[in-house]
Amino acid sequence: MMSSALRPDDGTGPSGTAAVSRETASPVLPTPNASVRLRPLGLSGSRIEGGLWADRRRTNHEVTIPFGAEQLEAAGNLLNLKLAAGAGGTYRGANDDTGNTAPFLDSDVYKWLEAVGWELAQFPDQRLLALAEPIIELVAEAQRADGYVDSYYQAALPGMEFTNPEWGHELYVAGHLIQAAVAWRRGLGDDRLMSIAERFVRRIEAELGPGKRELICGHPEFEMALVELYRSTGEARYLELARTLVERRGHGILGPCRYGARYWQDYEPVRTALEPAGHAVRQIYLECGVVDVAVETGDHELLEAVVRRWESMTSSRTYITGSLGSRHQDEAFGDAFELPPDRAYAETCAAIGSVMLSWRLLLATGEVRFADLIERTAYNAVLPGLAFDGTHFFYSNPLMRRSAGAEVLEGPATTRRANWFPIACCPPNLMRFLASFPDLAATVSERGLEIHQYVTGSLDAPINGGVVRISTETNYPWEGVVHVTVDESVAEAWTLSLRVPEWCPRATVSLGTERLAESGPGTIELTRGWTAGDQITLEMVMSPRATAPDPRIDAVRGTIALERGPLVYAVEDADLPDGKSVESMEVAQAPILGDTFQSEPGLGELTWISLDATLRNDEPGPIWPYRNLQTGRASLAGGQRIRVRALPYFAWGNRAALGMRIWLPAIARKSDD
Numbered sequence: 001m002m003s004s005a006l007r008p009d010d011g012t013g014p015s016g017t018a019a020v021s022r023e024t025a026s027p028v029l030p031t032p033n034a035s036v037r038l039r040p041l042g043l044s045g046s047r048i049e050g051g052l053w054a055d056r057r058r059t060n061h062e063v064t065i066p067f068g069a070e071q072l073e074a075a076g077n078l079l080n081l082k083l084a085a086g087a088g089g090t091y092r093g094a095n096d097d098t099g100n101t102a103p104f105l106d107s108d109v110y111k112w113l114e115a116v117g118w119e120l121a122q123f124p125d126q127r128l129l130a131l132a133e134p135i136i137e138l139v140a141e142a143q144r145a146d147g148y149v150d151s152y153y154q155a156a157l158p159g160m161e162f163t164n165p166e167w168g169h170e171l172y173v174a175g176h177l178i179q180a181a182v183a184w185r186r187g188l189g190d191d192r193l194m195s196i197a198e199r200f201v202r203r204i205e206a207e208l209g210p211g212k213r214e215l216i217c218g219h220p221e222f223e224m225a226l227v228e229l230y231r232s233t234g235e236a237r238y239l240e241l242a243r244t245l246v247e248r249r250g251h252g253i254l255g256p257c258r259y260g261a262r263y264w265q266d267y268e269p270v271r272t273a274l275e276p277a278g279h280a281v282r283q284i285y286l287e288c289g290v291v292d293v294a295v296e297t298g299d300h301e302l303l304e305a306v307v308r309r310w311e312s313m314t315s316s317r318t319y320i321t322g323s324l325g326s327r328h329q330d331e332a333f334g335d336a337f338e339l340p341p342d343r344a345y346a347e348t349c350a351a352i353g354s355v356m357l358s359w360r361l362l363l364a365t366g367e368v369r370f371a372d373l374i375e376r377t378a379y380n381a382v383l384p385g386l387a388f389d390g391t392h393f394f395y396s397n398p399l400m401r402r403s404a405g406a407e408v409l410e411g412p413a414t415t416r417r418a419n420w421f422p423i424a425c426c427p428p429n430l431m432r433f434l435a436s437f438p439d440l441a442a443t444v445s446e447r448g449l450e451i452h453q454y455v456t457g458s459l460d461a462p463i464n465g466g467v468v469r470i471s472t473e474t475n476y477p478w479e480g481v482v483h484v485t486v487d488e489s490v491a492e493a494w495t496l497s498l499r500v501p502e503w504c505p506r507a508t509v510s511l512g513t514e515r516l517a518e519s520g521p522g523t524i525e526l527t528r529g530w531t532a533g534d535q536i537t538l539e540m541v542m543s544p545r546a547t548a549p550d551p552r553i554d555a556v557r558g559t560i561a562l563e564r565g566p567l568v569y570a571v572e573d574a575d576l577p578d579g580k581s582v583e584s585m586e587v588a589q590a591p592i593l594g595d596t597f598q599s600e601p602g603l604g605e606l607t608w609i610s611l612d613a614t615l616r617n618d619e620p621g622p623i624w625p626y627r628n629l630q631t632g633r634a635s636l637a638g639g640q641r642i643r644v645r646a647l648p649y650f651a652w653g654n655r656a657a658l659g660m661r662i663w664l665p666a667i668a669r670k671s672d673d
């Protein structure tokens with residue numbers, strides 16, 4: 001149900017003025033000449049009007065984004081920009097892991113502004129606009145006459161601009177400024193941030209553009225933003241700068257790194273690197289820029305190099321949740337199959353970056369596997385990052401939390417939700433992700449309309465010179481039935497493509513009472529002359545399932561996970577008898593699973609999975625936790641058999657901060673056990 005404050009945009013713009021002709025309101029908008037198969041519908045063409053995503057997006061709009069403005073004030077981000085604008089005071093920023101003051105606080109402001117831009121494009125809201133207006137003015141005031149704007153260098157290290165490409169994050173910050181500017185232009189027809197961004201880019205270009213100093217930024221991000229700036233302005237120089245920066249990387253331009261050159265992907269050119277490596281967010285953001293350059297320049301070799309690394313990533317370095325990055329020390333991808341559940345770093349930003357990358361690859365290739373990973377990651381790696389209350393966040397998303405709290409770490413790796421972080425990249429990233437999420441639901445192509453993500457909502461797609469309007473209704477992800485109604489069509493035949501997710505064993509499609517198609521995972525393509533009133537029903541078999549890991553993932557060998565539809569499940573101590581812990585829990589290798597849709601205080605309506613488990617009677621006190629199999633019993637002491645329930649992982653950590661685990665130790669029981 002939509003509240004009055006969240007009425008979809010009626011096309012009259014935030015101030016009630018007549019709509020101006022705008023670019024499609026999408027964060028990624030390939031030019032007409034780009035080598036892509038699919039094109040986005042944007043936020044005016046793809047709307048979410050009900051269900052789980054509508055609920056989470058309403059929380060984002062009404063609670064999280066306003067809360068974000070308070071946090072940016074409290075954490076000093078806005079103060080720093082005021083210093084850059086001439087106010088007195090000292091730059092505020094937490095120390096990073098080198099002991100240096102974090103230089104990238106402006107980027108959180110820009111991600112927040114980007115989120116507001118996309119939200120206002122969909123839901124005019126004077127309150128949000130009033131929060132954003134002074135911040136846009138502040139950025140304008142902070143910009144120097146020569147175009148430079150970065151509060152860290154202006155307020156903390158004046159005169160030191162462009163001297164620390166390794167850790168300075170100047171281009172990273174500029175990239176987020178551009179993305180905010182793109183949101184305000186495409187979403188609202190407002191060019192104030194765009195003129196600030198273009199002036200800053202000209203200043204950067206004069207410093208390190210083609211033929212100038214051979215610099216790159218330690219943290220990729222600028223590359224994809226530059227391509228979007230090119231797409232929005234038509235200025236080829238921005239694409240050329242992005243291409244130059246992509247090609248420069250991998251030649252050891254950045255200085256020595258204590259984590260090695262792989263940390264910032266400067267060890268091997270992007271054309272030849274075979275695997276994702278180093279800092280996960282840096283790698284993923286770089287890949288996004290590489291895809292953008294590849295499709296705009298028609299460079300198939302470059303695109304294939306990214307697809308190769310995406311395949312390496314998904315086959316050996318991705319958690320079942322879709323999360324990326326197992327190493328805490330350098331926030332990095334681990335080795336192949338190094339995927340520990342308790343020590344997963346699994347940064348929320350890396351998951352968001354993974355969706356950004358798969359979306360670009362989906363547009364480029366049209367291949368359904370990219371939409372599959374978007375779904376898995378969005379539900380199980382991004383959504384867990386935001387608490388149901390809208391004001392608590394996860395930076396790190398481990399797949400297990402020990403009951404005793406021994407793994408409660410300080411800083412980003414805490415396994416308890418926090419209001420904000422000293423380095424707060426994740427919260428505003430969640431805000432912009434949720435704000436622009438409807439864009440990922442569907443695309444348009446020369447053939448017709450492709451539905452990738454199932455939500456209750458509506459689509460407007462330009463097809464054959466006309467407009468096709470579709471509405472969709474579903475209880476997804478709780479049920480696998482999706483009703484698609486053609487509200488308006490064009491005379492010629494066109495193709496409606498429906499994704500059958502990788503988790504779905506069998507799906508059928510009917511038109512009224514007529515069975516049209518049946519399929520396993522992949523795509524169902526329906527080509528015909530559609531007319532208004534046609535009602536299509538997609539039915540996907542959705543039942544709970546147990547999933548075993550590849551035995552090479554040593555850390556979880558001998559366990560199973562529970563899944564249902566696109567969701568990964570977890571068991572929390574909160575659902576066990578008092579005093580019992582998931583660490584003492586064992587389940588059968590092939591358990592009989594039940595499922596129940598029910599409402600729970602604080603969690604709302606969820607489908608729970610139930611199964612039998614044994615809670616071991618672990619010996620109290622210190623013991624030697626290894627057993628001699630020659631002389632000892634094959635199994636531990638008996639325990640209590642109970643029925644337990646598991647909840648969708650995205651809902652974990654919203655109750656008491658107790659134990660949780662996704663991977664459940666599974667035992668092959670003897671009949672007399």
Ligand SMILES: [Zn+2]
Pocket residue numbers: 347348349350395424425426427429
């Ligand atoms: Zn982050």
